Amino acid sequence: MRRKKGKLRELHKEGFSRRDFLKGASMAVSTGLLATPKAGATAPEQEPGVLGPGAVPITLQINGKPHSLKVEPRVTLLDALRSRLDLTGAKKVCDRGVCGACTVIMDGRPVYACNLLAIEAEGHNLVTIEGLSTEDKLHPVMTAFINHDAQQCGFCTPGFVVACKAFLDKHPDPTREDVEHGLGGNLCRCGTYAGVREAVLEAAKTLKGGRANG
Amino acid sequence: MAKCKYDWPEASDRRLIGKRINRIDGPAKSSGRAKYTYDIDLPGLLVAKIYRSPYAHAKITAIDTSEAEKLPGVKTVRVIQGVGKEIQWAGDEIVAVAAVSEDIADDAVRKIKVEFEQLPHFVLEQDLQQAGDHAKDAGGEKSGDPDKAFSDADVVISEGFYGIPTITHCCLEAHGNIAEWTGENLRTHSSTQNVSGLPGQIGQALREQGVNVPDNNIETICNYVGGGFGSKFSPDRWGIEVAKLAKAAGKPVKLMLDRNMEMEVAGARPSSYAQIKVAAKKDGTIVAWDSHSWGTGGPAGTTMPPLPYVLNIPNKVTRHTSISTHTGPARAWRAPNHPQAALLTMCALDDLAAKLNMDPVEFFSKNADLAGDRAEVYRQELRKAAELSDWQKNWHPRGDKTGGTIKRGLGVSLHTWGGRGHNSNCNVTIHPDGSVEVALGSQDLGTGTRTVIAIVAAETLGLPVEAIKVTIGDSKFPASGASGGSTTVGGVSASTRRGSVDALDQLLAVVAPSLGVPADQLVAVDGHIQAKGDASKKLTWKEACAKLQVKTIQTTGKNPGQCKLGDSGVGGVQIADVSVDTETGLVKINKMVAAQDCGLIIDLKTAESQCYGAMIMGITYALFEEKVMDRATGRMLNNNMEFYKLAGIGDIGELVVHMMTGPGYDERGTIGLGEPPVISPGAAISNAVANALGVRVPTLPITPDKVLAALEKGGAA
Numbered sequence: 001m002r003r004k005k006g007k008l009r010e011l012h013k014e015g016f017s018r019r020d021f022l023k024g025a026s027m028a029v030s031t032g033l034l035a036t037p038k039a040g041a042t043a044p045e046q047e048p049g050v051l052g053p054g055a056v057p058i059t060l061q062i063n064g065k066p067h068s069l070k071v072e073p074r075v076t077l078l079d080a081l082r083s084r085l086d087l088t089g090a091k092k093v094c095d096r097g098v099c100g101a102c103t104v105i106m107d108g109r110p111v112y113a114c115n116l117l118a119i120e121a122e123g124h125n126l127v128t129i130e131g132l133s134t135e136d137k138l139h140p141v142m143t144a145f146i147n148h149d150a151q152q153c154g155f156c157t158p159g160f161v162v163a164c165k166a167f168l169d170k171h172p173d174p175t176r177e178d179v180e181h182g183l184g185g186n187l188c189r190c191g192t193y194a195g196v197r198e199a200v201l202e203a204a205k206t207l208k209g210g211r212a213n214g
Numbered sequence: 215m216a217k218c219k220y221d222w223p224e225a226s227d228r229r230l231i232g233k234r235i236n237r238i239d240g241p242a243k244s245s246g247r248a249k250y251t252y253d254i255d256l257p258g259l260l261v262a263k264i265y266r267s268p269y270a271h272a273k274i275t276a277i278d279t280s281e282a283e284k285l286p287g288v289k290t291v292r293v294i295q296g297v298g299k300e301i302q303w304a305g306d307e308i309v310a311v312a313a314v315s316e317d318i319a320d321d322a323v324r325k326i327k328v329e330f331e332q333l334p335h336f337v338l339e340q341d342l343q344q345a346g347d348h349a350k351d352a353g354g355e356k357s358g359d360p361d362k363a364f365s366d367a368d369v370v371i372s373e374g375f376y377g378i379p380t381i382t383h384c385c386l387e388a389h390g391n392i393a394e395w396t397g398e399n400l401r402t403h404s405s406t407q408n409v410s411g412l413p414g415q416i417g418q419a420l421r422e423q424g425v426n427v428p429d430n431n432i433e434t435i436c437n438y439v440g441g442g443f444g445s446k447f448s449p450d451r452w453g454i455e456v457a458k459l460a461k462a463a464g465k466p467v468k469l470m471l472d473r474n475m476e477m478e479v480a481g482a483r484p485s486s487y488a489q490i491k492v493a494a495k496k497d498g499t500i501v502a503w504d505s506h507s508w509g510t511g512g513p514a515g516t517t518m519p520p521l522p523y524v525l526n527i528p529n530k531v532t533r534h535t536s537i538s539t540h541t542g543p544a545r546a547w548r549a550p551n552h553p554q555a556a557l558l559t560m561c562a563l564d565d566l567a568a569k570l571n572m573d574p575v576e577f578f579s580k581n582a583d584l585a586g587d588r589a590e591v592y593r594q595e596l597r598k599a600a601e602l603s604d605w606q607k608n609w610h611p612r613g614d615k616t617g618g619t620i621k622r623g624l625g626v627s628l629h630t631w632g633g634r635g636h637n638s639n640c641n642v643t644i645h646p647d648g649s650v651e652v653a654l655g656s657q658d659l660g661t662g663t664r665t666v667i668a669i670v671a672a673e674t675l676g677l678p679v680e681a682i683k684v685t686i687g688d689s690k691f692p693a694s695g696a697s698g699g700s701t702t703v704g705g706v707s708a709s710t711r712r713g714s715v716d717a718l719d720q721l722l723a724v725v726a727p728s729l730g731v732p733a734d735q736l737v738a739v740d741g742h743i744q745a746k747g748d749a750s751k752k753l754t755w756k757e758a759c760a761k762l763q764v765k766t767i768q769t770t771g772k773n774p775g776q777c778k779l780g781d782s783g784v785g786g787v788q789i790a791d792v793s794v795d796t797e798t799g800l801v802k803i804n805k806m807v808a809a810q811d812c813g814l815i816i817d818l819k820t821a822e823s824q825c826y827g828a829m830i831m832g833i834t835y836a837l838f839e840e841k842v843m844d845r846a847t848g849r850m851l852n853n854n855m856e857f858y859k860l861a862g863i864g865d866i867g868e869l870v871v872h873m874m875t876g877p878g879y880d881e882r883g884t885i886g887l888g889e890p891p892v893i894s895p896g897a898a899i900s901n902a903v904a905n906a907l908g909v910r911v912p913t914l915p916i917t918p919d920k921v922l923a924a925l926e927k928g929g930a931a
Contacts, residue, residue, distance in 0.1 A: 072317065083316070088253035089246025091440070093386045094855035095473050101386060129246035138241060146240035149823045152660030154243030155386040155440030161244055180864035187855065189386050189441050190660050191830025193863040195823065 051119060058122045062087070063131030069118075077121045078102045078113035081128060089129035089158040093187075100186030101159040103166075104128045110166035110185075129158040132165060141165050144203035150195030156188040164200050172208055174200065218777035220712050222814055222883060223673065225876075230673045232875065234819035237665045238679065239438075239658065248438045250387050251405040252470055256394060260289055262459050262469035263319040264452060265309040265326045266479075267301040270335035270540035270848025274299050274308065274328060281325035282311055287318035290463040291326075294455055300333070302513045303542050304849045305478040307451055312459040312467045335540040335848035339510040340377060340487055340913075345537050349508070352518060352536040358529030363502035369493040372566040376488055377913035378557045378896060380510065381839040383481030383547060384858060387440020390470030391453045393460040400457055401433045404449065405470075407442040408696035409434055410655035412449055413689050419454045425461065437687040442659050444546030445481045447696055477853040482841065483547030484511035486519055486554035487913070490562040492527075498572050500563065500581045503530040507558065510537040511544030519555035524592075524628045525563075525584035540848055541841075546698060548828070549631060549889035553835070553896055557914065560627040560897035565910060568612045574626050574901065575600050575609070575789075585628075588785045592628055595787035595809035595874065599626070602807045602870050603789040613908025613929060619796045622804070625901025626789045629893035633812065633886030634782035635704020635773050636695030642671065642713035644721055644767040648756040650675060652713070653685040656694035656706050661888055662820030663702055669816050670707050674714035676738030677755060692770060700886025704780040705773050707816055707884045712779075713771020720767045725758045781882040786810045788829070788894035790902040791867075796925060799918030801903055803833055803867035806895065811874035813885035818873065825871040825891040832895020834861040837915050 052073035059068045060080070069084050081087040081104070090113050093101040097115040104113045105127040132139040141164045144150070151157040160183070167174070167182045174182065179200045188196075223231065242248040279291045290312040295301070301308075309326050313319040336348050364371060385405075392403040400420075406412055413432035420427050439446065456469040471480055488507035494500045509516040515536030522530060547553075567577040579596050582589040600606070605624060614621035640654035652671050658664045668682040675681075685691065695705050718738055726733040729752070731745040744752030753761075773779070791805040808825045815821045838859035842851045852858040896914050903921070904910045909929030911920050 074317065079316070082253070083255075086255060088249065091250075091252065091386070093388075093473065096854060096856060098855040099386070099860075133245045138245060142241070142244040145244040146236050149237060149240075149819050151237070151240060151243045152823060152827055153386070153441045154239075154248055154438060154660060155250065157243050158246035161246075184862045184864050187386075187860045187862060189384055189443075189831070189860060191827030191834075191861075192823070193830055193861075193866050194826040194869050196863060 056119065058119055060118065060121055060126060061124065062126045063128060071118045073117060073119050075118045076114050077104070077116040077118045080118035081113060087128050087130050091155055091159065093155070098187070099156070100163055101156050103159040103162045103186065105162060105166050108166070108169065110163050129162050132161070139165065140206040141168070141199070141203045144199035144206065145195070147202065148195040148199040150192050150199040152190035152192055156186060160186045160188070160196060164203065168200065168204055168207055172204060174204055176201065220715050220775070220777040220779060222711070222779065225880065228673065230669045230679060232815050232818055235665065235669060235679060235817050237662050237820055238668050238684065239664050250438045250440050251390060251392065251403045251436065252387050252440065254392055254403050256392065256466045258465045259392070260312040260314060260463055260465050260467045261316045261319050262310055262312040262456055262467050263323045264307050265323045265328065266475060267304055267306045267308055269301060269330055269332055270304040270337060271333040272301050272330035273333060274301065275331050276329040277309065278327040279309055282322040285318065285322050285325060287314040288322045289313060289465065290459050291322070292455065292459060292462065294451065303479070303540050305475055305542060307455065310455045310459055312463050337539050337541055337843040337848045338845055339485060339508065339537040339539055340379070342508050342535065348538050349535050350515060352515070352534040354518070354531065354533035356531045360502050360504055360529040360531045363529035364491070364493050364504065369495055369501060370566070370570050371491060371493045372562065372569045373491045374562055374565050374910060375912050376490060376558050376561045378486050378554050379914065380485040380541070380841045381483045381547070381835050382477050382841050382858065383443045383445040383545065384477060384855070384860065385441035385443065385445060385481065388471040388473065388476040389446060389450060389452070389480045390468070391449065391456050392466060392468040393457040394466035395460055398427065399431045400427055401435065402457070403435050404453065405439050405446060406434065406436050407439065407446045407657060407659060407698055409436050409657045409687055409689050410693040411696050416449045416454065416457060419449065420457060423454065423458070425458065434689040435687060436657055439657060439659055442697070443548050444550065444698055447546070447698060473855065474853040477858055478850045479542040482512060482542050482544045484516045484544045484554070485509040486516070486558060488558045490558060492562050492566045494566055494570060496570070498570055498577050498580050500525065500527055500584065501529060503527040505558070506533045506535070508535040508537055509554070510539045510541065512541045513538050513543060516544070517551070519551040519558065521555055521559060523555035523559035524630050525581055526586060527584060541843060548831070548892045552629060552631065552889065552893040556627055556629050556893045556897045557900065561900050561910065564625065564901040564904065571611065573609060575605055578626065578628060588630070588783065591785040591811055591874070592787065595785055595811070598809040598872050599787045599789045599807045602872060603791055603805060605789065608791060612905060614906050620793050621796055621906040622791070622793045623902045623904070623906025624789060624791050625898045625903070625905050626787065627894035627897035627901065629786045629890055631700060631784055631890040631893070632782045633700035633704065633784060633889065635708050635780040635884060636701035638694040638705035638709035638773040639692035640694065640706070640709045640713050640771045641692055642710070642717045642769050642771055644717050644759060646759055646762040646764065646766065648759040649683065650677065650681060651683040651685060652710055653691045654694045654706065654709065655689050655691040656686045656702065657697055658686060659697050661697070661702065661824060662817055663697070663706060665820055666703055666816045667706050667710050670710040671714045674711060675718055677741060700888040700890070703816065703886050704884045708773035708775065708779040709771040711771065712773070712775050713769045716769040716771065717767050720769065721758060724761050725753060728761060729753065778883060780884045781813055782885065784811050784885055784890050786890045786894065788898045790895065790898040792899060792902040792906060794903055794906045794921060796907070799921035801837055801916050801921065803865065805868040805870065806833070806898070807870045807872070808891050809872045809874060810887070810891050811879050812887040812890070813882035814880045815873060815875055816884060821873060821887055822871045824887045826869055828891035829869055829895055830861060830866050831892050833866055833899065835914060836896045836899040837861070840915055
C-alpha cells in the first residue's frame with residue numbers, strides 16, 4: 001500500500017495530474033505577455049521583454065519542422081496550431097485547461113495547448129497528434145485505441161492519444177491504477193474510458209516489445 | 215415460414231454480422247485526421263460571434279452596434295432580435311458579427327451596446343410551492359381503482375420524494391455551422407445529427423426570413439460530428455444567422471458556439487421531480503401507484519415522463535405539473551424522458567421492496583409480468599445481471615451493517631425503449647473494377663454507423679469489410695433519417711441489406727451465362743461468385759465484376775421495405791455496486807453490470823461500446839451533473855467544464871456488459887441501442903447508495919453534501 005502511494009506521488013510530480021496541469025495554467029497566465037528572451041529581441045521599440053499588442057513574428061518547432069508565423073501575443077498555442085497552421089487534431093473544447101482535448105507534447109511533457117500562449121512555445125520542441133503517424137503507419141497507441149474501440153465521436157481522441165503517448169514514455173509498465181491517475185486530465189463525453197484503459201495497457205505491451213526488439 | 219429474399223442470413227451463414235469488428239473510421243479518428251465542422255477552413259473564411267443576452271428575462275430597449283462596425287476587420291453586423299423583443303432566457307441571441315478572425319469578432323462583440331429593461335425571472339423549479347403562475351397542470355391518467363387498492367388493509371405502502379435535475383448535453387464539439395454561398399446555392403458544413411433533414415429546415419427558415427432559396431439549392435455536409443446526444447437535430451437560430459451573414463458578407467462564414475454558450479443554450483435535459491406513493495401486497499405483488507410529478511424544460515415546460523415506468527401497475531393515478539422557466543429550451547437527450555421515469559419509478563419501487571424486506575432482484579422478477587410481452591426478457595436479464603454482479607454474495611438488506619466508515623451497497627434498475635429503424639435510402643454501386651460503394655445521407659455520431667453499413671454490404675456480397683467504401687455525411691446522397699431515438703442502425707442496415715441483395719442479383723444475372731449456372735443457383739462467398747454446392751464453378755469477385763464490361767450496377771435500397779429486417783422494443787437491466795464514504799460523503803463506483811438486448815447485433819464491438827459509453831454517461835449524471843441556476847441573476851453558474859463535472863477515467867469502476875443474443879433475440883432483426891443503456895444507471899446507482907447507507911439520497915446527482923445531509927436523517931453512520 002505504501003509503495004503504491006509512493007508511486008502515485010511520483011506520477012504527480014511528473015506532471016500528469018489535472019492539478020499539475022492547472023498549476024501550469026496559472027504559470028502561463030502569470031507570465032502573460034512576458035516573452036522569452038529570444039522573442040523579446042524581435043520588438044526592440046518596446047520595453048525589454050514586453051510584446052504586442054500587435055502581431056509579432058515567432059518560429060515554432062513542431063513535429064521536427066520549424067514554422068514561422070506572426071501572431072498577436074494573446075493568441076494561444078492551440079489557436080495558432082488550428083487557425084494558422086491547419087494542425088486541427090488538437091481540439092478546442094473547454095478552452096480553459098480542464099478537458100485535455102488540446103493536449104500536445106512540449107519537450108517530452110504533455111501540455112494543454114489552450115493554456116499556453118503561442119509566443120511561450122517558441123524555443124520548445126512540440127509534438128502534435130499529426131506528428132505521431134504517417135499515411136501508412138499508425139502509432140501503436142492509435143492501433144490500440146482502434147482495437148479496443150477507445151473512441152466514439154472521436155473529438156477527445158487525438159488529445160487522449162497524445163496524452164497516452166506521453167504517459168507511456170514516462171511509465172512504460174503501468175498498472176491500471178497508474179493509467180486511471182495518469183490520464184485523469186482528459187475528459188470524454190461519449191464514455192470511451194473503458195476502451196482507453198485497455199488500449200493503454202495494450203499499447204504499453206506493444207511499445208515494450210518494440211523496444212526489446214530493437 | 216418461407217424465407218423472404220432480403221432476410222438476414224442464418225446464424226451459421228454469418229461471417230461478419232454479430233462479430234466484434236473494429237470501426238472503419240477508427241484510423242481517421244485516432245490519428246487526428248478526421249475533419250469535424252470545427253476543423254474546416256475555407257479560402258476567405260470569416261468567423262462569427264454573437265452578442266447574447268446577459269439577462270434571463272428582459273426587454274431590449276436600445277441597440278448600438280456602431281463601434282463594432284467601425285472596428286477594422288469586421289465585415290458584417292446583423293441584429294437578430296431588435297428593440298422591443300422580450301428575451302426569455304440568458305444567452306439568447308441578439309446581435310451577430312462576422313470578422314476576419316475569431317479575436318476580432320470577439321473584440322467587436324465587446325463593443326456592442328444593448329440596453330434592457332429587466333423583468334422578473336424564475337429559474338428554480340425543484341420547490342413546486344415557489345412556482346406560482348409558472349406551474350400549469352399538464353394532465354394525468356387514472357386506471358383501476360387506486361383509492362381502494364391503497365386502502366386495502368393487506369398492503370404495505372411506501373411514500374417518497376425523488377428527483378433528477380436539468381443537465382446539459384455538453385457536446386465536446388460545440389454546436390455550429392459554416393455557410394458558403396456560390397451564386398444561388400448554399401452549402402453548409404454543420405455539426406449535426408440530421409444531414410438529410412437540415413437543408414429543408416434551413417431553406418424553410420431562410421424563406422420565412424426573406425431569403426428566397428429553394429431546398430434543392432442547399433447542401434449540408436457533416437463527415438464527423440463531435441457528439442450530439444439529441445441536441446443537434448436542427449440548424450438552430452445561429453445556423454440560419456450564419457447563412458445570412460455569409461450572404462451579406464459575400465464570403466463563407468463559420469460560427470461555432472463558445473463553451474459557455476454550448477452549456478447554457480445548446481443543451482438541456484428536462485428536470486423531473488415527483489412525490490410518489492406505491493403499494494404492494496405482503497408477498498411483494500405491486501398493486502398501486504400514485505404520483506405527482508413536475509419539472510421544467512425551459513420556456514415550454516415539460517410533459518410527464520412515462521410513469522410508472524416499465525411495469526404497468528394495475529391501479530394507478532398520475533398527475534403532472536409543467537413548469538416554465540427562464541432557462542434555455544430543452545432538447546432531446548438520449549432516451550428523452552426515460553432516465554427521469556426510471557429514476558422516479560425504480561427508486562420508489564426499491565424503497566417499497568426495502569419496506570417489504572425483499573431482495574429487489576427477486577421483487578422485480580416476481581413483478582416482471584407487469585412488463586407484458588417482455589416479462590421473460592426481463593427475468594433472463596435480471597438473472598444474468600445478478601450473476602455477473604455476484605448479487606447473491608454481495609447484496610444485503612438496507613444499510614451495510616459491517617463496521618467502518620465505508621459502506622457498500624448494490625442496486626438494480628430496469629428500462630425499455632423502442633428503437634425501430636427509421637426511413638432510409640441508399641445507393642449501392644458495383645463497378646466493373648470490383649469496387650463497391652454504399653452512399654447515403656446519413657451520419658455517424660460515433661455509434662459505428664459507417665461500420666454497420668460496411669458490415670452489412672460486405673456480408674451480403676461475400677466480401678471483406680475493407681472492400682466496401684461507405685460514403686455518408688452529405689445531403690446530396692439518398693435521404694436517410696436523422697440519428698435520434700436509436701433509429702439509425704435499424705434504418706441503414708435494412709436499406710443497405712435490400713440495396714446489396716438487389717445489386718448482387720443483377721451481378722449474378724450477368725455472370726450466370728459464363729459459369730453455365732442459373733443465376734438463382736449462384737452465391738457470393740469469400741470473395742467469389744460460385745455455384746451453390748459446387749466450388750469448382752466459380753469466379754473471383756474481380757473476375758465476376760469484369761463481366762460488367764463498361765456497365766455499372768447501381769441499386770437503391772430502402773427502409774421500410776419488403777421482408778422483416780427489424781423490430782421495436784427492448785428491455786435491459788443494470789446493477790450498480792458502490793461504496794460510500796460516510797465521513798466525506800463520496801460515492802465510488804465499484805462495478806456496474808448491464809444485461810441488454812437489441813435484437814440482431816450487427817457489430818458486437820461497437821454495440822458493447824454503446825453500453826460502456828452509456829453506463830459512463832449514466833455514472834456522470836448520477837454523481838456529478840447538474841445545470842446549476844442562480845436565483846439572483848437567472849444565469850447558469852457552472853457554464854464551463856471546470857464546474858460542470860464530467861466523470862474521468864478514474865471514476866468508472868469495473869464495467870461489465872452482456873449482450874443478450876441468440877435464439878429469441880436474433881430473429882427479431884435489428885433494433886437500436888443508443889438510448890436503452892443510458893436509462894438505468896441513475897436509478898441503479900441511487901438504489902445502490904440507499905442499500906449501502908440505509909437511507910435514500912432523494913435527488914441526483916448524489917454529491918457528498920447530499921449524502922451527508924441524508925445521513926443526518928438516519929442510516930448507517
